[in-house]
Amino acid sequence: xxxxxxxxxxxxxxxxxxxxxxxxxxxxxxxxxxxxxxxxxxxxxxxxxxxxxxxxxxxxxxxxxxxxxxxxxxxxxxxxxxxxxxxxxxxxxxxxxxxxxxxxxxxxxxxxxx
Amino acid sequence: xxxxxxxxxxxxxxxxxxxxxxxxxxxxxxxxxxxxxxxxxxxxxxxxxxxxxxxxxxxxxxxxxxxxxxxxxxxxxxxxxxxxxxxxxxxxxxxxxxxxxxxxxxxxxxxxxxxxx
Numbered sequence: 395x396x397x398x399x400x401x402x403x404x405x406x407x408x409x410x411x412x413x414x415x416x417x418x419x420x421x422x423x424x425x426x427x428x429x430x431x432x433x434x435x436x437x438x439x440x441x442x443x444x445x446x447x448x449x450x451x452x453x454x455x456x457x458x459x460x461x462x463x464x465x466x467x468x469x470x471x472x473x474x475x476x477x478x479x480x481x482x483x484x485x486x487x488x489x490x491x492x493x494x495x496x497x498x499x500x501x502x503x504x505x506x507x508x
Numbered sequence: 509x510x511x512x513x514x515x516x517x518x519x520x521x522x523x524x525x526x527x528x529x530x531x532x533x534x535x536x537x538x539x540x541x542x543x544x545x546x547x548x549x550x551x552x553x554x555x556x557x558x559x560x561x562x563x564x565x566x567x568x569x570x571x572x573x574x575x576x577x578x579x580x581x582x583x584x585x586x587x588x589x590x591x592x593x594x595x596x597x598x599x600x601x602x603x604x605x606x607x608x609x610x611x612x613x614x615x616x617x618x619x620x621x622x623x624x625x
Binding site for chain 2: 398400425427429434435436437438439442450485489492495496497498499500501502504
């Protein structure tokens with residue numbers, strides 16, 4: 395997991411609040427991927443971003459979820475008006491280019507909605 | 509569309525015994541295949557991957573996997589289990605060369621490996 399930094403490691407939010415998850419990719423990597431792991435499930439793809447662009451958001455819920463990867467700073471996964479079902483581990487990965495098969499993940503942010 | 513099936517959500521072995529974790533996949537295009545390991549409260553670490561070439565792939569920590577196209581399988585093995593191998597293991601597939609969504613991994617549900625002393 396060296397290099398991909400995610401924070402916070404744990405996040406507790408009350409229903410209706412906003413959650414912001416941050417991902418700093420490996421230095422020099424311009425491709426970022428977000429995955430969600432629900433309890434007793436494998437990871438599921440959410441979104442693929444390059445600097446300032448969303449390439450594929452086919453795995454993102456249609457409402458309340460958004461992601462960005464600005465020119466400067468970390469990638470942000472934002473969940474508005476959280477609900478209990480959003481409780482999960484959210485993992486970020488990065489790669490130098492699109493053909494880096496088998497990218498490595500960060501340690502994740504574990505979101506708990508109470 | 510792609511999918512991954514990991515047979516056995518929980519596998520228990522004795523220290524020193526053979527480890528065999530099963531993975532079958534379905535893919536409409538030639539796949540790339542991966543095994544990841546996840547230790548408690550940590551992220552996923554890539555163990556090994558098959559893209560092209562030799563079908564027997566060696567990874568870190570003494571693990572290896574063999575791509576068998578005829579059986580659509582990519583089982584993970586290790587000759588002798590160590591206590592430190594206790595973790596959850598995930599098999600994943602992506603579209604291979606030329607696939608438009610080759611960056612997108614589809615994961616199995618995982619197999620929890622317990623190693624008994």
